[in-house]
Structures are given as C-alpha cells and as structure tokens.
C-alpha cells in the first residue's frame with residue numbers, strides 16, 4: 187500500500203469510528219453491579235434505541251455516559267475522546283445533551299427560564315434563533331413561556347425537557363423514556379419530532395425506551411438490555427421481527 191492510500195484508508199477508518207462508543211462498562215451502586223460489562227456503539231447520524239424491562243439498567247447506562255454514576259470499569263469515548271473519567275459539566279460542554287428520565291425540569295422557573303438554562307452552557311448568540319426553533323417544534327411551549335415549569339401538564343413537561351436539551355444545539359441527544367406516561371397522540375408527535383431532528387438536522391440520537399414498538403420502528407438500530415447486560419442487537423426492523431423480542435417486549439404491548 188502506498189503512503190497516499192494508507193492515509194486515505196486512515197481517513198476512511200476515522201470516518202467509521204462511532205461517535206459514541208461504550209466498551210466493557212461496569213457500573214455499581216455501592217456493592218451492587220448495575221451494568222455488567224456493556225458494549226455499545228452509536229454512529230454519527232444514527233438513531234439508536236435501547237430497550238429493556240424495568241430495572242434492566244437502561245437509565246444507568248445513559249447516566250454513566252454522562253459521568254454520574256461513573257463507570258468503575260471499561261471505557262466510553264465520544265468523538266474519539268476518552269470521556270470515561272470526565273466531569274459531568276465537562277461532558278455537557280462536548281455537544282452532548284440529555285433529557286433525563288422523570289423530566290427533571292426546574293419546577294419554580296418559567297418555561298422561558300428553563301429554556302435559558304439549557305442554552306446558558308453554550309453560545310448565547312444563537313439564543314433567539316434556538317428559542318424560535320423549539321417553539322416551532324413545540325407550539326404548546328410557545329403559548330406557555332411565562333408559565334412555571336411545575337404547573338405544566340406531564341406531556342408539556344416532557345416537551346420542555348426535550349426542548350431544553352435542544353437549546354444547547356447538541357450533536358448527540360440522549361433521551362430517557364420520552365414517551366413515559368404520555369397519551370398516544372403526544373407520543374406520536376414526540377417521535378415525529380425526533381425523526382425530524384435526525385433527518386433534517388442530522389442529529390444523532392440515543393433513545394432509551396420501554397415503548398419498544400415505537401422505538402424500534404423509529405430507530406436505525408437497537409440494543410436489548412437484560413439485568414445489566416446487552417443480550418441482543420440489530421437493526422430496528424430485525425429486532426421488531428425477532429420472536430424473542432416480540433414475546434418479551436411487544437406482545438400485548440402498548441402500541
């Protein structure tokens with residue numbers, strides 16, 4: 187191989203490197219192991235979903251990526267950088283945003299102030315433009331900018347949590363159960379917004395979901411987690427058609 191072609195090959199390999207890579211990650215709560223050695227990749231431009239039953243460790247994986255709790259073993263890299271031991275606030279500066287489970291908006295702050303909190307980590311020059319954008323995505327929030335977060339309905343709080351994460355213009359968006367407790371119509375709207383963000387803006391999405399049907403329909407690829415281990419992976423279509431996945435997560439499910 188000539189020097190030129192090896193350089194080209196290196197560039198191609200670099201392009202194939204996942205945006206987010208999780209290798210052999212083990213996370214504990216005290217002495218109890220919650221993640222038992224997780225391997226997972228998310229490539230740029232993908233929507234990747236993680237499904238699994240209650241207590242499987244899905245939220246733990248998402249939080250471990252964000253550095254809290256921290257991986258006790260293994261390695262997490264983002265855009266080629268080792269983030270395993272980085273502080274949460276440093277990770278947040280790396281164009282990763284998180285919409286955590288249970289919404290975690292600031293209840294005493296107005297919708298507008300909540301959105302400011304999402305943006306304040308980054309360049310305020312884009313604030314008006316980004317506000318306009320999330321208001322277009324979520325017209326409900328636009329009507330309620332001065333309302334306190336805590337008085338929003340459950341669905342509206344979920345929209346606010348996602349909108350707040352978007353205010354930082356993330357390259358990678360981590361969403362923990364955006365459909366939780368929402369009416370089917372709102373779930374549909376939220377999944378359409380995720381699809382639009384991915385297709386129009388090229389946003390990479392890691393989606394933790396119990397609503398396996400919707401998640402697998404939307405995602406390019408998926409992983410199944412059972413008690414701290416990844417037990418299956420494949421394209422969204424493959425997993426949707428897989429008899430084991432169907433039996434465990436889809437039959438009699440909420441779709």
Ligand SMILES: Nc1ncnc2c1ncn2[C@@H]1O[C@H](COP(=O)(O)OP(=O)(O)OP(=O)(O)O)[C@@H](O)[C@H]1O
Nearest residue numbers: 215220238239240241242243244245246247287396
């Ligand atoms: N702060 C904590 N302290 C101790 N144990 C915890 C803590 N958080 C989670 N766990 C335990 O770790 C395991 C994985 O929890 P996790 O929240 O990651 O599951 P999950 O897959 O997100 O479940 P769900 O679908 O119910 O949200 C569970 O057994 C849970 O009880």
Ligand SMILES: [Mg+2]
Nearest residue numbers: 244245246287
């Ligand atoms: Mg969870």
